[in-house]
Amino acid sequence: MTADLAARVHQALLARGETVGCAESLTGGALADLLSGTPGASATFAGGIVSYATRVKRDVLGVTAAQVVSADCASQMAAGAKRLLGVDWALATTGVAGPEKQDDKPVGTVYVGVAGPRGVQVLRLTLDGDRAAIRAGACRSALEALLDELG
């Protein structure tokens, strides 16, 4: 089902002649994997940064937010990826997949950033389930958020 969402994102971007990239923390590459999974993806997907370590968020994406699990961090990751990758749209994910809480935020706390032509918006989610379910839910929410923007 998430692969279908990625295919719909690809088709919507293709119709608009636009491109997408991503910056991932808790999803760890799974979102890029989905965006690149559709045959012909190279026409719309430029690439992504998996900024798992805090120093990669800072040094590669230019994140200055004090807390990794925060709306500010998701916003700066999305904006940084859009700039670095030279894309029209960038999706960012940060949050707590577990098993341990982080920055005093409970497992399942997720922020999704969407950077586009009109700026950056951030969604805050609370997801249930284990580590794999939370990562998958974050990917699905990011793709749905972009589809909403693409109309």
Added chain:
Amino acid sequence: MTADLAARVHQALLARGETVGCAESLTGGALADLLSGTPGASATFAGGIVSYATRVKRDVLGVTAAQVVSADCASQMAAGAKRLLGVDWALATTGVAGPEKQDDKPVGTVYVGVAGPRGVQVLRLTLDGDRAAIRAGACRSALEALLDELG
């Protein structure tokens, strides 16, 4: 099975106090997804660059190789990721997942780069199967190559 390989990589790196990152083209984020999938992965996995577009390989990773599907490109991607991510080991994947051939190389042609303390080595593979099987096979080969290095 590939998740087990990733868990073994994590354990081997943990025992040595070393870190890993990656640079991916045809695997599109799937290798980072595996490396970050093990609980506690943040102790050994710093992050990755999904350089799907040629300009991302060039601008973010510093690749100058004329052909994307080549040993030179895999080598430069691995070295670029090691430098950019500040890790002890970096894995790189480039090749043709299909459905179309690329750079006159047939579907299934894959190069895996491994950058480590003693330099960079490149493996050339010819993988069978469809797009998903070739991407999965490239991930597995990259993890096995690193496990070989880690002894």
